[in-house]
Amino acid sequence: MAVRLRQVPQDATPVCAPTERIEAFLEANNLETPFVVVDLDIVVDRYRQLAEALPMAEIFYAIKANPAPAILELLVSLGSSFDVASPAEVDMCLAAGADPSRISYGNTVKKRRDITYAYERGVRLFAFDCDAELDKLIELAPNATLFCRVATDGTGADWPLSRKFGCSPERATALLVRAAEKGHQVGLSFHVGSQQRDPVAWEAALASVGHVFEQLRDQGISPALVNLGGGFPGHYSNAVPAMREYGRVINAALARYVGDDVPRVLAEPGRYLVADAGVLQTEVVLVSRRSLDDDLRWVYLDCGVYTGLTEALGESIRFRIRTPHDGGPTGRVCLAGPTCDSADILYEHADYQLPLALEAGDRIEVLSTGAYTTTYSTVGFNGFPALRDYYLPAQNL
Amino acid sequence: MAVRLRQVPQDATPVCAPTERIEAFLEANNLETPFVVVDLDIVVDRYRQLAEALPMAEIFYAIKANPAPAILELLVSLGSSFDVASPAEVDMCLAAGADPSRISYGNTVKKRRDITYAYERGVRLFAFDCDAELDKLIELAPNATLFCRVATDGTGADWPLSRKFGCSPERATALLVRAAEKGHQVGLSFHVGSQQRDPVAWEAALASVGHVFEQLRDQGISPALVNLGGGFPGHYSNAVPAMREYGRVINAALARYVGDDVPRVLAEPGRYLVADAGVLQTEVVLVSRRSLDDDLRWVYLDCGVYTGLTEALGESIRFRIRTPHDGGPTGRVCLAGPTCDSADILYEHADYQLPLALEAGDRIEVLSTGAYTTTYSTVGFNGFPALRDYYLPAQNL
Numbered sequence: 070m071a072v073r074l075r076q077v078p079q080d081a082t083p084v085c086a087p088t089e090r091i092e093a094f095l096e097a098n099n100l101e102t103p104f105v106v107v108d109l110d111i112v113v114d115r116y117r118q119l120a121e122a123l124p125m126a127e128i129f130y131a132i133k134a135n136p137a138p139a140i141l142e143l144l145v146s147l148g149s150s151f152d153v154a155s156p157a158e159v160d161m162c163l164a165a166g167a168d169p170s171r172i173s174y175g176n177t178v179k180k181r182r183d184i185t186y187a188y189e190r191g192v193r194l195f196a197f198d199c200d201a202e203l204d205k206l207i208e209l210a211p212n213a214t215l216f217c218r219v220a221t222d223g224t225g226a227d228w229p230l231s232r233k234f235g236c237s238p239e240r241a242t243a244l245l246v247r248a249a250e251k252g253h254q255v256g257l258s259f260h261v262g263s264q265q266r267d268p269v270a271w272e273a274a275l276a277s278v279g280h281v282f283e284q285l286r287d288q289g290i291s292p293a294l295v296n297l298g299g300g301f302p303g304h305y306s307n308a309v310p311a312m313r314e315y316g317r318v319i320n321a322a323l324a325r326y327v328g329d330d331v332p333r334v335l336a337e338p339g340r341y342l343v344a345d346a347g348v349l350q351t352e353v354v355l356v357s358r359r360s361l362d363d364d365l366r367w368v369y370l371d372c373g374v375y376t377g378l379t380e381a382l383g384e385s386i387r388f389r390i391r392t393p394h395d396g397g398p399t400g401r402v403c404l405a406g407p408t409c410d411s412a413d414i415l416y417e418h419a420d421y422q423l424p425l426a427l428e429a430g431d432r433i434e435v436l437s438t439g440a441y442t443t444t445y446s447t448v449g450f451n452g453f454p455a456l457r458d459y460y461l462p463a464q465n466l
Numbered sequence: 467m468a469v470r471l472r473q474v475p476q477d478a479t480p481v482c483a484p485t486e487r488i489e490a491f492l493e494a495n496n497l498e499t500p501f502v503v504v505d506l507d508i509v510v511d512r513y514r515q516l517a518e519a520l521p522m523a524e525i526f527y528a529i530k531a532n533p534a535p536a537i538l539e540l541l542v543s544l545g546s547s548f549d550v551a552s553p554a555e556v557d558m559c560l561a562a563g564a565d566p567s568r569i570s571y572g573n574t575v576k577k578r579r580d581i582t583y584a585y586e587r588g589v590r591l592f593a594f595d596c597d598a599e600l601d602k603l604i605e606l607a608p609n610a611t612l613f614c615r616v617a618t619d620g621t622g623a624d625w626p627l628s629r630k631f632g633c634s635p636e637r638a639t640a641l642l643v644r645a646a647e648k649g650h651q652v653g654l655s656f657h658v659g660s661q662q663r664d665p666v667a668w669e670a671a672l673a674s675v676g677h678v679f680e681q682l683r684d685q686g687i688s689p690a691l692v693n694l695g696g697g698f699p700g701h702y703s704n705a706v707p708a709m710r711e712y713g714r715v716i717n718a719a720l721a722r723y724v725g726d727d728v729p730r731v732l733a734e735p736g737r738y739l740v741a742d743a744g745v746l747q748t749e750v751v752l753v754s755r756r757s758l759d760d761d762l763r764w765v766y767l768d769c770g771v772y773t774g775l776t777e778a779l780g781e782s783i784r785f786r787i788r789t790p791h792d793g794g795p796t797g798r799v800c801l802a803g804p805t806c807d808s809a810d811i812l813y814e815h816a817d818y819q820l821p822l823a824l825e826a827g828d829r830i831e832v833l834s835t836g837a838y839t840t841t842y843s844t845v846g847f848n849g850f851p852a853l854r855d856y857y858l859p860a861q862n863l
Contacts, residue, residue, distance in 0.1 A: 133807070155849035157850070158848065179751065180768065180826075202752055202754065237757055240756075352577070355599055359634070359637075360634055408530075408573075411660075429602075444848075447842055448852045452530075452551060452552035453552055
């Protein structure tokens with residue numbers, strides 16, 4: 070399904086062009102490419118938009134999206150909580166000043182010693198989705214609050230999550246009964262898929278949650294929390310609804326299916342808080358045609374799928390691109406990274422159009438690249454270094 | 467196309483089990499998983515097998531497969547040359563003691579300053595596949611030998627390379643004529659696709675090379691080299707022909723299509739020299755079933771696509787796996803990595819079978835993992851560190 074790159078999204082959501090501060094940074098510093106620069110004012114803005122749209126939710130930032138200390142420290146100061154996947158991520162949050170009571174170990178796949186590591190540091194919130202993992206938690210994390218991840222089908226997400234994680238609602242009920250019998254506070258989580266562009270996905274998942282909660286209450290168990298997961302979008306080529314639309318759907322579904330007596334509602338935004346804050350600058354290394362009569366150009370950049378633009382793989386995440394020649398006549402391009410690796414292709418089927426004037430040496434900007442870029446970078450495949458990153462301190466606190 | 471994991475390859479090629487030295491290393495050191503350990507004796511063995519199969523070829527190790535200093539230093543001592551993709555890879559070869567005359571800059575996508583960097587350090591062999599890149603080389607690399615990469619269709623390769631690189635034979639002829647007119651020695655290269663299991667792929671490519679060489683000779687230009695590229699296989703689940711089979715086909719095709727008057731024949735093995743030398747040890751973190759009546763188990767390892775087993779993506783490279791319970795009854799599994807990322811799945815459709823006795827805490831070995839593991843590893847996604855690596859010095863020099 071080839072989707073045309075839209076220079077301007079076709080709905081009312083903001084275009085998310087580079088901020089003035091990022092423009093000034095790029096202008097003032099002739100830094101070696103590729104790199105990403107993140108305007109933390111945008112992170113503050115997104116945090117507040119999310120808090121306003123979901124006033125009942127505690128925000129647990131999924132730090133895998135970008136665990137830079139500058140981001141974690143900022144979010145600590147805003148009162149955020151944190152979703153982590155490993156002992157190293159626990160440490161990153163603690164180093165940024167987070168209280169361990171604000172850390173959720175959301176990975177359903179944990180080594181015994183990693184559970185113990187987090188528990189000893191004060192973490193009291195853990196995810197699971199099967200008997201074997203629940204066994205570990207009952208043994209190693211007494212009195213912790215345990216939440217079970219139910220599977221959803223991921224419909225509507227650009228990066229669906231349905232296969233690897235989650236159990237059926239029926240299994241979840243049985244597992245949570247067992248956890249409650251061992252004295253744990255219990256809850257449910259789900260994930261509607263990353264870059265989820267249909268808010269109604271949460272409604273379907275919350276209906277399922279409501280059903281499990283009914284079953285639990287029938288057995289005398291009061292659910293302690295519901296975790297809405299992540300999936301809130303960044304601004305790529307495909308238009309996305311505004312955050313208030315997500316809030317409207319989710320708040321209504323919570324009221325309808327879950328009711329008022331669930332003490333805690335959690336949300337785990339990752340991409341939403343940081344993607345739009347980042348701009349990646351990369352240099353054009355080569356522009357070529359396969360033959361003289363072919364109007365398709367191959368544009369090779371000094372950043373590719375091994376140096377941070379990993380989410381272009383499969384071409385479902387379609388980054389918006391700015392060039393020094395925007396406004397001039399354009400033509401079809403395939404975009405690729407700088408390595409000798411044939412898999413290092415960004416967009417071959419997505420029908421990108423870029424200016425005909427584009428040439429080697431030009432610097433171009435890849436927008437909304439604050440999430441899942443620095444951490445997806447390889448250690449240095451083909452001798453190209455890991456993606457560099459810079460952070461502009463927040464001024465709108 | 468689901469292919470059953472074969473515990474023993476169904477042809478006469480060696481099974482490539484861990485060597486005695488690797489077994490002893492694993493036994494003696496209870497190292498933190500995941501890690502890969504490489505037996506350099508196997509690299510020596512593969513180097514000699516390749517040299518024997520292709521006696522006319524200069525071996526240019528494609529260091530992207532694994533640029534560990536121990537490997538580069540060993541290959542320098544064996545008389546190998548090197549294929550590089552970036553200035554950093556030039557530096558790695560020089561640091562290992564390679565003479566710059568033995569370095570080929572095989573990346574067809576190069577910044578102007580990177581060409582200059584390599585040229586100033588003595589590199590005199592460069593690849594290109596289009597006018598714009600040839601322009602750079604004519605200007606920046608006087609008297610260097612320039613070879614043009616022609617496109618092949620990659621048929622028969624488990625990881626085809628056909629889309630990103632290479633021009634048509636007709637374009638190659640025109641480009642090489644232009645390079646020769648500027649005083650350069652010229653040649654041709656191609657790449658039949660990584661993990662190429664059909665030696666006949668080289669025959670088709672060499673027929674194309676022969677045709678271009680004829681055209682060049684008709685214009686009074688004597689080709690200086692033909693570069694056979696890489697693609698020679700490691701031993702994964704699918705059986706592969708022995709190296710002598712590749713040699714037989716390639717030598718015959720060289721004689722038939724290229725003739726005796728091409729001074730230099732180059733080969734660029736990467737995977738072939740190092741893949742089978744490595745064993746990756748990883749720990750089982752969790753074994754679960756989606757529901758009680760499902761016989762499919764999900765097996766989560768502490769190594770996944772973000773920590774070195776990247777080539778499992780798409781499931782075309784199917785690593786062989788050894789467990790402590792081999793020989794016992796087995797059942798179907800999906801294999802996944804330890805991150806919260808739903809894309810971190812190794813094998814979901816390849817119908818892997820593993821012992822029913824497998825459980826969390828078991829250490830298992832992923833075989834033939836010496837190539838494209840350490841360098842494909844991310845910097846630390848989800849807080850999981852980059853893949854560690856160890857090298858056992860060669861004793862069979």
